[in-house]
Amino acid sequence: MYKIKLLILVPILLISCKSTSEFTGYSYDPPGVTNTVDKLVYPQKRRVIGAGNPKVWVSNEDESTRMNDFYVVTKDTFEVYIKPENAPINNSPWFGFSIWSDSTRSIVLRLRYENARHRYEPKFGDQLVDSVRYDSSSGTAEFKLNLTEEPKFLSAQFRDGITYSDLVSELSEYNESFISIDTAGLSHEKRAVYQITVDETNPGIQAGVLILLSRQHPPETSGYLTYHYFLDALLDSTELARKFRSRFIIKSFPMINPDGVFNGHWRHNVGGNDLNRDWQYFNQPETRSVKDALIPLKNDSSKKVYYGIDFHSTNENIFYPINEEIVTFPDNFTQKWVSSLQKNFPELAFTIEEFDIDSPISKNWIYKTFGADALTFEVDDVLSKAEMKHLGYTSAQSLMEMLLEEWNNLNGD
Ligand SMILES: [Zn+2]
Structure with a gap:
């Protein structure tokens, strides 16, 4: 309608x-949004990070990616930490990184943001991720992912x-x-x-x-x-x-x-x-x-x-x-x-x-x-x-x- x-x-x-x-x-x-003289921005460190056993890997080495940290929370739950370029800033927390595993496995991935609440529905490869659980008190979102050795993009919007x-x-x-x-x-x-x-x-x-x-x-x-x-x-x-x-x-x-x-x-x-x-x-x-x-x-x-x-x-x-x-x-x-x-x-x-x-x-x-x-x-x-x-x-x-x-x-x- x-x-x-x-x-x-x-x-x-x-x-x-x-x-x-x-x-x-x-x-x-x-x-202060209308004061547009140069302000400091904090570039993300471009890197590949591995965590867990068998290892799960993430990378932000491509363009249009954003991923500031990655770690294990419990055996099958992992967290990605996403920061803005600087703050204060509007709530439009972009994220993007490739993710894969040493062997086929299913994990729970949680997105945690600095200075923001979850906004964009995650896309995994060319699929929309379903069953995303949003926690309104922490602003985080978590969902299940099936990983293989083949890297795939997990991103705020389709990359195409x-x-x-x-x-x-x-x-x-x-x-x-x-x-x-x-x-x-x-x-x-x-x-x-x-x-x-x-x-x-x-x-x-x-x-x-x-x-x-x-x-x-x-x-x-x-x-x-x-x-x-x-x-x-x-x-x-x-x-x-x-x-x-x-x-x-x-x-x-x-x-x-x-x-x-x-x-x-x-x-x-x-x-x-x-x-x-x-x-x-x-x-x-x-x-x-x-x-x-x-x-x-x-x-x-x-x-x-x-x-x-x-x-x-x-x-x-x-x-x-x-x-x-x-x-x-x-x-x-x-x-x-x-x-x-x-x-x-x-x-x-x-x-x-x-x-x-x-x-x-x-x-x-x-x-x-x-x-x-x-x-x-x-x-x-x-x-x-x-x-x-x-x-x-x-x-x-x-x-x-x-x-x-x-x-x-x-x-x-
Ligand atoms: Zn706009």
Whole structure:
């Protein structure tokens, strides 16, 4: 069943912020979140650890893993200790490691977190782990695992297509002449913050621009994968997609926090900050790269930014549009888009919660810089690949139709 909950009033917390116009954080943010100057992060030690008899082994030597310690509790019960990159931090405890045994055996594995409670349902290889027992007093989770000599990943989300290396190899496969891939800038650890520009617009027209952002928060893989399906639909050879690309340029930044993804961070970059609270002062090189790549659009009279979408994940499908009372171009586009989605695709469950524009997040920067409407698109953590594909593809179809209508309203067909 689907639900529509349209909250016209901004949350109480933000009303209080509005009066001082000084945003200090959402209810789920740790204190000091908007001070984005570099903070210390504590890199995990990359290693293989063996414990028990016969021995059970774990390793965090791959990218996008996180495992800080491993030990025996009783004969068949083992514990993995997981720490964040630094604290205070939101409760999004990412974990990931490979695990195997010297001989086939069944164990009980417990996940214990520093500064957090269990959140992500564990995946073992390509299977969701069932019968996870959550202990609300300790915040731990435990479950049975059947191990063999073959290492398998135990991870907070399925590993397929989510790492930095996966992105690098995907980008090398684009060969259409209207797609260009470049490096908008470098992260703290000198990884590329990639930019994909799609430009097949007819010369001489007033081109619209659509901005797509993703993976500011490393564990939010359902938003990231949905973004991929969304972009695929825009790059398709359908009549609609071709027409869309003749009017609109797409500026896309698929992984804004490459170091956080590589190092298995819970939320922050290697500068120890939540990048989606850095869109006012731009203290971090990753957010600065994206800003520097987009800012020339502001004074380019042949181009007009129509819309921006920043893909994230949380525990439901939820759209966070800009408050209806704030005049954007196109005005209230998100509200119109979501109601059309609801009508045409009732199987996609969405909640809508409007927000004021005080917080230093990407969506508000897009509005403040270009006057365009923008959206934080939150995808449910637990969607299957088929559901993400459906969501990404169908929402892109309807977005293209509606943006083309807006383009026609402004420029004539
Ligand atoms: Zn997020």
